[in-house]
Amino acid sequence: MNLNKSTPITLTIEKLAFPGKSIAYLTHNENKMVVFLDEGLPGDQIEAQISKIKKNYLEAKVTKYLKNSPEKITPKCIHFEKCGGCIWQNLIYENQLKYKNEFVAETLKHLGNQENYELKKIIPCDNQFYYRNKMEFSFGYDQENKFSIGLHQKHRKYDILNIENCLLESEESNIIRNEISTFCQEKNLIPYNFKENSGLLRSLFIREGKNTKEILVNFAISHENFEFEEALIKLIEKINQKLKEKQVTSLYLTKISVQKGRRTTIEEKLLFGNKILPEEMGVLDKKLKFAIHPQSFFQPNTIQAQKLYAEIIKSLELKGSEIVYDLFCGTGTISLFTALFTKKVYGIELSEDAIHDAIENAKLNQIKNIEFICGDCTKEIKNLTEKPDAIIIDPPRSGLNEKLIEKIIAYNSPKILYVSCNPATQARDLKIFTEKKYKLKFAQPIDMFPNTYHIENIAYLEKK
Secondary structure (H helix, E strand, O other), X not given: OOOOOOOEEEEEOOEEEOOOEEEEXXXXXXXXXXXXXXXXXXXXXXXXXXXXXXXXXXXXXXXXXXXXXXXXXXXXXXOOOOEOOOOOOOEOHHHHHHHHHHHHHHHHHHOOOOOOOEEOOOEOOOOOOOOOOEEEEEXXXXXXXXXXXXXXXXXXXXXXXXXXXXXXXXXHHHHHHHHXXXXXXXXXXXXXXXXXXXXXXXXXEEEEOOOOOEEEEEEEEOOOOOOOHHHHHHHHHHHHHHOOXXXXXXXXXXXEEOOOOOOOEEEEEEEEEOOOEEEEEEEOOEEEEEEEOOOOOOOOOHHHHHXXXXXXXXXXXXXXXXXXXXXXXXXXXXXXXXXXXXXEEEEEEOOHHHHHHHHHHHHHOOOOOEEEEEOOHHHXXXXXXXXXXXXXXXXXXXXXXXXXXXXXXXXXXXXXXXXXXXXXXHHXXXXXXXXXXXXXXXXXXXXOOOOOOOOEEEEEEEEO
8 A cells, every 4th residue: 555645544543642642553564654643542543644754654634533542531621622722631630640640751761861760650730620820812713704712723723713611710711701702792893913913802811819819801902093991991890790709800901013124012001900910829838929910920820830839849858048049930939939948049030020020029028038130041140159059940841051051060059950841851951960960869740731731840850
């Protein structure tokens, strides 16, 4: 049989691959070829259409399910078949955890050459639904060119799936989004077209204080004139009457102007309520308050973030006399909690806005044994003169550059704790650390995003 893109193939899915793919095997001309599929679970028997032919593997799209996997369950979300969001929602949660744990182990072994360490059992998320504290819903049109506000449709780059009931944030979030959708349609407001730089509606951001029960709504529009500020305020007041446990306490209008040859400008205007969204978090019997601005980064899963920070502090076994560096500290959540258990913390972060939030939150909690530094970690770390007893690293998905790794190693810190949302780049970096002065003692995966393939991992390094 000659393989071409019109060739239908019948397969049994063997395993899951990251990010969000599945793997089957096809015997062709006595060779066993790997087939990467766009969806499916282990045990699914499927028909597929080849989409790409390479020397050692194929890529294919599932066209029909012949027999379902025994691991498959009925998804709770009514939008599951079309939405590009929670793609593992049809997989038994215990099995999600198993596959995530296995992915961390395989990645650390194959990309990081890590073998003699303890892989701890993944920390599950108690709530598999309604766990997010922030959602961004896009305005646009669906496949049938109907007005939509929701999430991107599965396998379609530009189409927006209209969402009626999202299970990611809260019931209050659904009420807000649906009411604003009706409002926009009644006012004949047009979604923004990125290709033509025309239209008004860009995005709707809804942020929640999971522990404070307050909500911040950010209505993002283009450069075009918006004549309905008062009407929007009245709408939010009407929505608050419908909400039960939570209330919208902040309403922002954000205007994003894009002009060819000019820098994109973002203008925020508070229309209603408080400037910030207050939130509280508790870690190991310590509680802190946080002021969250519309554009602030804050871990999207508040409850699970508390577990993450607790694991970081427990892993370091702080006695109260240590000097700790927190690289890529962001808005300072890890730094601030760490400061409660040690002598001094230095946090370095490139984003000026994030550093501003970190300093503000340190003042809010009257934490003085902390210093935040705005700048590139690779450049700024050399200016720290106090020898660290521990270094915390929480970089973006791209990981670290080798120059920074060399500078970190040069400090001879007894402990390094590397937090990552991308085990692949983490494993790559750990290989360099462990080829030099360090050894990986343990890895602790944490499930921050149930029903998705995303995974957070803590790697704890000690000097050899």
